[in-house]
Amino acid sequence: xxxxxxxxxxxxxxxxxxxxxxxxxxxxxxxxxxxxxxxxxxxxxxxxxxxxxxxxxxxxxxxxxxxxxxxxxxxxxxxxxxxxxxxxxxxxxxxxxxxxxxxxxxxxxxxxxxxxxxxxxxxxxxxxxxxxxxxxxxxxxxxxxxxxxxxxxxxxxxxxxxxxxxxxxxxxxxxxxxxxxxxxxxxxxxxxxxxxxxxxxxxxxxxxxxxxxxxxxxxxxxxxxxxxxxxxxxxxxxxxxxxxxxxxxxxxxxxxxxxxxxxxxxxxxxxxxxxxxxxxxxxxxxxxxxxxxxxxxxxxxxxxxxxxxxxxxxxxxxxxxxxxxxxxxxxxxxxxxxxxxxxxxxxxxxxxxxxxxxxxxxxxxxxxxxxxxxxxxxxxxxxxxxxxxxxxxxxxxxxxxxxxxxxxxxxxxxxxxxxxxxxxxxxxxxxxxxxxxxxxxxxxxxxxxxxxxxxxxxxxxxxxxxxxxxxxxxxxxxxxxxxxxxxxxxxxxxxxxxxxxxxxxxxxxxxxxxxxxxxxxxxxxxx
Numbered sequence: 001x002x003x004x005x006x007x008x009x010x011x012x013x014x015x016x017x018x019x020x021x022x023x024x025x026x027x028x029x030x031x032x033x034x035x036x037x038x039x040x041x042x043x044x045x046x047x048x049x050x051x052x053x054x055x056x057x058x059x060x061x062x063x064x065x066x067x068x069x070x071x072x073x074x075x076x077x078x079x080x081x082x083x084x085x086x087x088x089x090x091x092x093x094x095x096x097x098x099x100x101x102x103x104x105x106x107x108x109x110x111x112x113x114x115x116x117x118x119x120x121x122x123x124x125x126x127x128x129x130x131x132x133x134x135x136x137x138x139x140x141x142x143x144x145x146x147x148x149x150x151x152x153x154x155x156x157x158x159x160x161x162x163x164x165x166x167x168x169x170x171x172x173x174x175x176x177x178x179x180x181x182x183x184x185x186x187x188x189x190x191x192x193x194x195x196x197x198x199x200x201x202x203x204x205x206x207x208x209x210x211x212x213x214x215x216x217x218x219x220x221x222x223x224x225x226x227x228x229x230x231x232x233x234x235x236x237x238x239x240x241x242x243x244x245x246x247x248x249x250x251x252x253x254x255x256x257x258x259x260x261x262x263x264x265x266x267x268x269x270x271x272x273x274x275x276x277x278x279x280x281x282x283x284x285x286x287x288x289x290x291x292x293x294x295x296x297x298x299x300x301x302x303x304x305x306x307x308x309x310x311x312x313x314x315x316x317x318x319x320x321x322x323x324x325x326x327x328x329x330x331x332x333x334x335x336x337x338x339x340x341x342x343x344x345x346x347x348x349x350x351x352x353x354x355x356x357x358x359x360x361x362x363x364x365x366x367x368x369x370x371x372x373x374x375x376x377x378x379x380x381x382x383x384x385x386x387x388x389x390x391x392x393x394x395x396x397x398x399x400x401x402x403x404x405x406x407x408x409x410x411x412x413x414x415x416x417x418x419x420x421x422x423x424x425x426x427x428x429x430x431x432x433x434x435x436x437x438x439x440x441x442x443x444x445x446x447x448x449x450x451x452x453x454x455x456x457x458x459x460x461x462x463x464x465x466x467x468x469x470x471x472x473x474x475x476x477x478x479x480x481x482x483x484x485x486x487x488x489x490x491x492x493x494x495x496x497x498x499x500x501x502x503x504x505x506x507x508x509x510x511x512x513x514x515x516x517x518x519x520x521x522x523x524x525x526x527x
Contacts, residue, residue, distance in 0.1 A: 005029045006305030009289055011276040012036060014043020015489045016479025017310045018259045019072075020496035025266035028504055030306060032268040034260070037275035037294055040253075041260050043310070044451055044480075045489055047253030048344075050444045052394030054251050055344045055402055057448055059369050059383050061117065062246035062255070064490035068497070070246075076258045077112040077248050080105050084113050084249075086390040090359045095244075105249055105391070110258070113389055115247045118358060118366045121184060122382075123373040125433055127352075130371055132176075132184050146183070153177035168455070169197040171205035188373050191380045192406050193338055193454065201455040204486060249391045252489075276311060278319045285474045290319070308499065310479035310492075312337065312450050313465060328468045334458030335484055339409045340451035343425040346442040347399040351435055360387065361396050377428040378413070380404050398441070403429070409449045418445040453484040470510050476502075478513065491517040 008024055010017045013036035021032035040046050048055040062073055080094075081102025087094050088106070094114050096102070103111040119130040126141045139147045154177035162170040168189065172181040189197055248254040260270050277299070278290030288303045309316050317324060317332035350364060358366035370382040383402035385392040393400045403425045407413040416424070422443035429435045453459075462484055469477055476499040477483050479492040487495070494516045502510065 006031075007303070008032045008306040008308060009276070009302055009304040010034045010308040010310070011289075012043060012310030012479065012482070013041050013256070013260065013270060013272075014310055014479060014492070015045050015256065016482060016492040016496045017043075017308065018256050018263065019493040020308045020476075020478060020500055021263045021268050021270075022259050022266075023497055023500040024503075025263050025268045027500065030503070032263060033302075033304075034263065034268065034270045035274040035276055035291060036270070036272050039272045041270070041272075042253040042256040044340075044448055045252040045256060047251030047392075048444075048446055050344055051346075051442065053344070053346065053400045054385070054392040055342060055444075055446065056251045056253075056383065056385065056388060056392070057342055057402075057446065058340065058404070058451070059388070059402075060247075060252040060489055061242075061368075062112070062248070062252070062489075063242055063244075066490060066494060069490045069493055072493070073246060073255065074112060076262070077110055077255060078103055079112050079246070080114060082106065084390055086361055086386075086396070089361060092359060109249060109254075111249050113247045113249060115245055115368075115388065116358065116366075117243050117245055117368055118356070118387070119369055119371070120367055121188075121371045121373050122432065123184065125374075127370075128184070132180065142183075146179075149179045150177060150183070153179035165202040167198045168200040168202055168205050171202040172197065175205075184373060187375055188371050188380065191378070192452070193456075194406065194408060195456065199456060201459060203459075204455040247389055249389060251389065251392055276309075276319065278321055279307070279316070279475075280321050281472060284472060286472050304474075306474045306476070306503065308476045308478055308482075308496070310482040312453075312481045313462075313477070313484045316469070316477070316482075317465065325464075325468065328464055331458045331461045331464050335462070336454040336457035336459070337409075337450040337481075338452040338454055339407050339414060340448040341405040341407060341413065341421065342446045342448070343403040343405070343421055344444040344446070345401050345403060345422070345425060345429075345440055347401060347435055348439045348441055349435070350399055350439075351433055361390070364399055372432070374432055377431055378405060379425070379428045379432075380406050382434070406452075414447065421445045450481055453481060453486055455486070459484065466514065473508055476510065476513065483514070485517065487517050 008030050010021050010032055013034050017034055021034050024030045024032045044057050045060055046057060064070055079097040079102060081097045082104035083094060084105040105111050105113060121128040121130045128138050128141060157173055157177040161174045165171050165174060172185050186197055193200055264270055273294040275292045275294055276289050277292045279286050280288050286307045288301045289307060291300050291302050314332050314335050317329060352365050354360055354363045354365045356366055360366050364386055366387055367384055368387050372379045372381060381404040385400045385402065386396065390396055405413060422445060426437060426440045430437050469475055478495040478499050480487045495513050498513045498516060
């Protein structure tokens with residue numbers, strides 16, 4: 001497995017890029033050089049520190065149906081062998097590692113926590129299970145009339161489904177019925193994408209919702225009541241419904257900082273503030289890349305035997321020197337991205353009380369994140385970092401939350417001053433009854449461009465770009481933006497693993513890379 005030699009340039013130090021770097025450094029004689037335009041490790045899976053508190057951009061559950069990915073993570077951060085701080089204080093039971101010398105989160109930093117997942121929808125100022133369940137609580141919140149309408153609508157969708165799903169709206173209606181779709185899916189999804197579900201390709205549902213449907217929700221509820229799955233692997237559970245996950249003590253960025261450190265120790269290089277701005281090809285191979293030093297603007301050419309791209313497809317194609325078909329350039333330029341703002345707020349308390357069976361410190365509501373389905377606010381989702389890991393919060397008597405807004409880079413929301421964004425976030429939390437204005441103690445704003453590759457624009461013609469780039473045998477597109485595919489973290493990692501394996505096996509085609517998260521075996525949902 002160590003026969004190949006040479007150098008690989010990897011654009012991007014996110015999960016896909018760093019996975020590729022580690023796999024190359026560990027299993028081949030190829031020296032990886034990771035170029036990252038920012039000064040940070042982890043891409044959108046980074047952890048941002050602010051005054052002793054930490055923010056997980058977008059929320060990252062470490063869970064995969066791939067055993068290889070699960071083992072990979074635990075190789076870097078072993079599973080806890082003793083309870084974490086909140087579990088100790090509350091006397092909560094959690095499955096622990098039985099390995100001798102397994103780390104104690106209270107004394108060891110290199111540790112993976114075993115966490116319980118709670119996600120709910122806030123709708124009509126009430127909480128509903130996410131994914132939507134049809135339990136007593138949901139039906140009581142909706143009322144008899146709405147509940148009957150949902151049942152009748154779902155029955156109609158089964159009797160008379162949309163035969164050819166042309167949009168995301170068709171996808172949802174076929175699986176949940178029109179009434180449930182309009183109640184719990186439509187508004188939030190349109191906040192995310194900034195356009196109607198009837199204008200979005202159904203592929204997004206195939207990527208994110210996978211096998212989840214009304215029938216799946218009912219089946220899960222019955223299985224949970226009769227034969228609960230207590231394993232971390234939860235092999236029999238649709239991923240949207242998983243209830244346990246792994247999580248690094250200090251957030252997802254800790255994982256990727258560990259990987260970057262290991263890559264360096266194995267002889268690879270991590271070069272920050274270095275941006276790939278051009279590619280030169282000779283025949284069927286990329287021969288060198290043009291790199292801009294973001295600190296002083298200097299340009300330099302870097303030869304490479306292999307090139308891995310996690311950069312946005314639009315930027316990759318723009319950077320190609322020489323003959324690129326006009327149609328390929330048109331499709332690449334027409335690809336659309338959705339951008340993301342997180343407002344971190346430190347709160348003295350939350351007004352909503354914990355009425356669940358999940359015990360928490362100071363009885364804070366137990367949610368990891370809350371989907372805000374309310375139409376009168378722009379807020380899309382709320383994370384409560386106390387519930388991800390107690391070590392993300394400097395004072396557990398305070399509540400540290402992340403408020404998530406979806407926007408387009410350069411629009412009115414994106415261009416708001418930080419203080420105006422913070423003010424908007426506080427006002428919207430007050431409006432939905434989440435806090436009193438005086439509860440907001442401090443704030444920070446983080447903007448994340450090109451967070452979500454969109455399933456509209458020229459996305460439907462992406463095959464033209466794929467065929468063009470696949471002509472270059474030493475060029476590998478991996479990861480979410482690299483493939484313009486709304487992949488989760490584990491899918492991004494799997495694309496990198498497949499690409500490295502192709503090199504070691506001498507496999508020329510790249511269909512196995514593009515099939516990750518397209519084949520049912522890889523299907524997952526989450527953020």
